[in-house]
Amino acid sequence: MNTHELIAELREQNPTKIVLLVADGLGGLPLEPGGKTELETAKTPNLDRLATEGVTGLSIPVLPGITPGSGPGHLGLFGYDPLQYRIGRGILEALGINFNVTQKDVAIRGNFCTLDAQGKITDRRAGRPSTERCQAMVEKMRQVRIPNIEVFVEPVKEHRFVVVFRGEGLGDKVNDTDPQAVGVAPLLAQGSDTPSQKTAQVANEFVKQVGEILKNDAPTNGVTLRGFACYPNIQTMQQVYGLRCAAIAVYPMYKGLARLVGMDIIDAGDTLEGQTQKLKELWNQYDFFFLHYKYTDSTGEDGNFAKKVAEIERLDAALPAITSNKPDVLIVTGDHSTPSKMKSHSWHPVPTLIHAATARTDGVTEFSESACLRGGLGQFEAKYLMLLAMAHAGRFGKYGA
Amino acid sequence: MNTHELIAELREQNPTKIVLLVADGLGGLPLEPGGKTELETAKTPNLDRLATEGVTGLSIPVLPGITPGSGPGHLGLFGYDPLQYRIGRGILEALGINFNVTQKDVAIRGNFCTLDAQGKITDRRAGRPSTERCQAMVEKMRQVRIPNIEVFVEPVKEHRFVVVFRGEGLGDKVNDTDPQAVGVAPLLAQGSDTPSQKTAQVANEFVKQVGEILKNDAPTNGVTLRGFACYPNIQTMQQVYGLRCAAIAVYPMYKGLARLVGMDIIDAGDTLEGQTQKLKELWNQYDFFFLHYKYTDSTGEDGNFAKKVAEIERLDAALPAITSNKPDVLIVTGDHSTPSKMKSHSWHPVPTLIHAATARTDGVTEFSESACLRGGLGQFEAKYLMLLAMAHAGRFGKYGA
Numbered sequence: 001m002n003t004h005e006l007i008a009e010l011r012e013q014n015p016t017k018i019v020l021l022v023a024d025g026l027g028g029l030p031l032e033p034g035g036k037t038e039l040e041t042a043k044t045p046n047l048d049r050l051a052t053e054g055v056t057g058l059s060i061p062v063l064p065g066i067t068p069g070s071g072p073g074h075l076g077l078f079g080y081d082p083l084q085y086r087i088g089r090g091i092l093e094a095l096g097i098n099f100n101v102t103q104k105d106v107a108i109r110g111n112f113c114t115l116d117a118q119g120k121i122t123d124r125r126a127g128r129p130s131t132e133r134c135q136a137m138v139e140k141m142r143q144v145r146i147p148n149i150e151v152f153v154e155p156v157k158e159h160r161f162v163v164v165f166r167g168e169g170l171g172d173k174v175n176d177t178d179p180q181a182v183g184v185a186p187l188l189a190q191g192s193d194t195p196s197q198k199t200a201q202v203a204n205e206f207v208k209q210v211g212e213i214l215k216n217d218a219p220t221n222g223v224t225l226r227g228f229a230c231y232p233n234i235q236t237m238q239q240v241y242g243l244r245c246a247a248i249a250v251y252p253m254y255k256g257l258a259r260l261v262g263m264d265i266i267d268a269g270d271t272l273e274g275q276t277q278k279l280k281e282l283w284n285q286y287d288f289f290f291l292h293y294k295y296t297d298s299t300g301e302d303g304n305f306a307k308k309v310a311e312i313e314r315l316d317a318a319l320p321a322i323t324s325n326k327p328d329v330l331i332v333t334g335d336h337s338t339p340s341k342m343k344s345h346s347w348h349p350v351p352t353l354i355h356a357a358t359a360r361t362d363g364v365t366e367f368s369e370s371a372c373l374r375g376g377l378g379q380f381e382a383k384y385l386m387l388l389a390m391a392h393a394g395r396f397g398k399y400g401a
Numbered sequence: 402m403n404t405h406e407l408i409a410e411l412r413e414q415n416p417t418k419i420v421l422l423v424a425d426g427l428g429g430l431p432l433e434p435g436g437k438t439e440l441e442t443a444k445t446p447n448l449d450r451l452a453t454e455g456v457t458g459l460s461i462p463v464l465p466g467i468t469p470g471s472g473p474g475h476l477g478l479f480g481y482d483p484l485q486y487r488i489g490r491g492i493l494e495a496l497g498i499n500f501n502v503t504q505k506d507v508a509i510r511g512n513f514c515t516l517d518a519q520g521k522i523t524d525r526r527a528g529r530p531s532t533e534r535c536q537a538m539v540e541k542m543r544q545v546r547i548p549n550i551e552v553f554v555e556p557v558k559e560h561r562f563v564v565v566f567r568g569e570g571l572g573d574k575v576n577d578t579d580p581q582a583v584g585v586a587p588l589l590a591q592g593s594d595t596p597s598q599k600t601a602q603v604a605n606e607f608v609k610q611v612g613e614i615l616k617n618d619a620p621t622n623g624v625t626l627r628g629f630a631c632y633p634n635i636q637t638m639q640q641v642y643g644l645r646c647a648a649i650a651v652y653p654m655y656k657g658l659a660r661l662v663g664m665d666i667i668d669a670g671d672t673l674e675g676q677t678q679k680l681k682e683l684w685n686q687y688d689f690f691f692l693h694y695k696y697t698d699s700t701g702e703d704g705n706f707a708k709k710v711a712e713i714e715r716l717d718a719a720l721p722a723i724t725s726n727k728p729d730v731l732i733v734t735g736d737h738s739t740p741s742k743m744k745s746h747s748w749h750p751v752p753t754l755i756h757a758a759t760a761r762t763d764g765v766t767e768f769s770e771s772a773c774l775r776g777g778l779g780q781f782e783a784k785y786l787m788l789l790a791m792a793h794a795g796r797f798g799k800y801g802a
Binding site for chain 1: 430431434435436438459463464465466467468469470471472473474483484485487488490493494740743745746747748749750770771774775779780
């Protein structure tokens with residue numbers, strides 16, 4: 001029996017409220033051996049109180065040593081095994097620009113490139129055009145017409161854009177057309193099964209028409225396509241858990257990931273205050289709230305230790321606006337670590353706390369990597385977090401008699 | 402390779418003795434955050450000494466957040482993955498009254514109900530009859546005769562009884578006939594495959610005859626049937642581990658679960674002293690002893706914190722009568738937690754100790770939830786406990802060269 005079948009068997013309805021607060025890239029590293037991490041450096045009286053009254057541990061995003069992107073990182077937290085549910089690059093790229101992908105879509109990441117007179121690539125990123133130029137080129141590409149297929153082209157940033165083909169029977173087993181080299185022509189798209197052959201045909205026709213449209217627009221006179229991806233076949237969180245779920249996120253990528261698992265996407269502006277305000281307003285309308293906080297990750301990516309500390313403290317200061325709603329279960333965690341020392345996502349387990357009346361307290365009085373290491377949740381795979389959330393909310397019956 | 406195949410490959414015979422002492426529902430919760438659990442409150446000098454000399458940890462009965470019933474809780478401890486091996490409700494009910502189920506049986510839980518003149522249910526529990534009346538009605542139902550089928554009816558308590566059909570080719574994919582509502586007639590039984598259709602036919606004939614027999618016995622003039630279950634296809638522990646196994650339990654349910662995995666069931670009266678006495682008497686006749694202690698669970702279910710503490714202390718006092726036999730491996734654990742704060746089974750990991758000359762001691766000097774959290778076994782799924790038992794007993798060869 002897989003976990004979702006088990007959940008379907010055990011879940012019960014009750015009026016409890018669950019809040020999942022994801023501080024993106026929360027975990028960190030000390031700059032020197034034996035030093036303090038960002039979270040250990042930050043003054044976090046509210047998180048420390050929650051850790052004291054609740055139970056703590058460390059979440060392993062995928063498997064020991066595996067660093068996830070945002071997609072698998074969040075799928076795990078939502079209770080979808082990130083090794084089983086895979087979200088293709090094209091879909092993630094589309095979600096990241098808030099494009100509303102559907103079951104009929106194949107989404108693809110596109111790059112502008114520069115082609116010489118023989119059609120060979122001289123620059124794989126077209127000299128990194130401005131985003132404005134990217135937008136102008138995308139506008140032109142929207143002239144492409146392909147029979148029985150709706151074609152969407154959306155700008156991302158610099159040389160990057162998204163293409164979505166919408167139609168019946170399109171597969172995604174198609175090779176990247178980027179040859180990862182200069183001095184050669186882009187590859188032809190080829191599908192490895194019948195639906196994917198159809199997609200490849202559409203993609204080659206798209207590239208051909210684009211070549212015509214952009215022929216006088218060097219250095220942005222060519223395109224390569226990567227990460228062909230269909231919309232994944234995935235149950236919604238309401239189907240899995242019987243929870244009415246709301247996502248209160250600021251960045252499109254996280255709204256998109258939440259939409260992927262069927263959450264209602266709440267427009268909360270672009271501040272933490274806007275998010276907690278929405279939480280309060282919608283408190284009675286949902287059972288489960290996903291709050292996403294981006295800046296613990298972006299400051300880590302920037303390698304800015306002090307700024308990450310400050311962002312953690314800002315998040316801590318916002319906690320009373322969450323706890324004042326009296327959630328039955330409040331979880332604080334991250335989708336992965338982003339140590340500013342590494343300037344990147346990492347595999348290191350992520351500090352996690354569950355605050356609930358049914359939590360077995362563990363003597364931990366501080367929310368940090370080293371304290372959570374002694375926590376009652378131990379080290380656990382992120383995909384089990386929602387089981388714990390449901391259990392602490394009293395939303396599971398007994399398994400077997 | 403599944404775990405049982407691995408065990409079959411590795412297991413070796415030797416004269417060691419393993420004792421598995423299960424304190425039902427052992428784990429608990431503090432009444433207030435940061436307070437002590439029942440086990441932490443109890444004075445347990447013997448358990449503390451075993452924890453000091455052995456290795457400790459916390460057992461996760463099924464998966465994080467999953468609360469098991471007694472069936473899956475014990476199957477896990479016996480080394481049968483509780484998500485793979487499922488024991489149906491009817492079989493558990495039959496085991497619970499010490500009915501000796503066989504491979505040819507379909508066991509079913511029955512309820513008396515009250516029917517009006519139109520055959521519609523007016524009370525789904527027949528006004529909760531006395532257990533004496535239940536016994537009298539069951540006696541009458543034993544008049545039922547069905548060709549080629551042996552029919553057993555056994556009283557349980559109040560409105561509850563057990564029916565067992567014994568015959569060839571009976572399936573258990575049959576719906577409950579309890580409509581879960583009043584004002585409607587009981588449902589007909591229907592099978593979803595050929596063997597289950599046969600069972601459904603038998604069940605409908607049973608209900609028809611019972612209707613005739615009890616027609617003047619309102620309010621106990623009707624029955625509904627639930628939880629049709631065949632005897633599970635399961636290897637014995639002797640087959641899996643090569644151990645001669647004895648179960649020294651008091652309550653029928655646990656004797657039944659032990660019988661299910663092929664243990665010899667020892668009659669030890671109904672006291673802990675009787676159990677340890679039998680252990681001593683049979684010491685040379687078996688390799689593995691399962692001792693079950695119920696009262697840590699029942700006091701937790703009652704919400705009686707102080708009584709649970711007292712029952713833990715009583716168990717502790719009985720330990721010298723176990724250790725005096727000098728088992729090579731002594732395990733103390735529970736099948737799940739039953740915090741008196743929750744008055745129910747729970748998912749919280751269960752304190753566990755393994756006392757053996759081969760244990761790697763871990764600095765833990767106390768047997769409690771918080772101490773076991775720092776133990777050398779870490780947090781582990783209960784289904785792995787028997788691997789550890791076999792290993793500590795020197796009963797496994799090396800895997801691979």
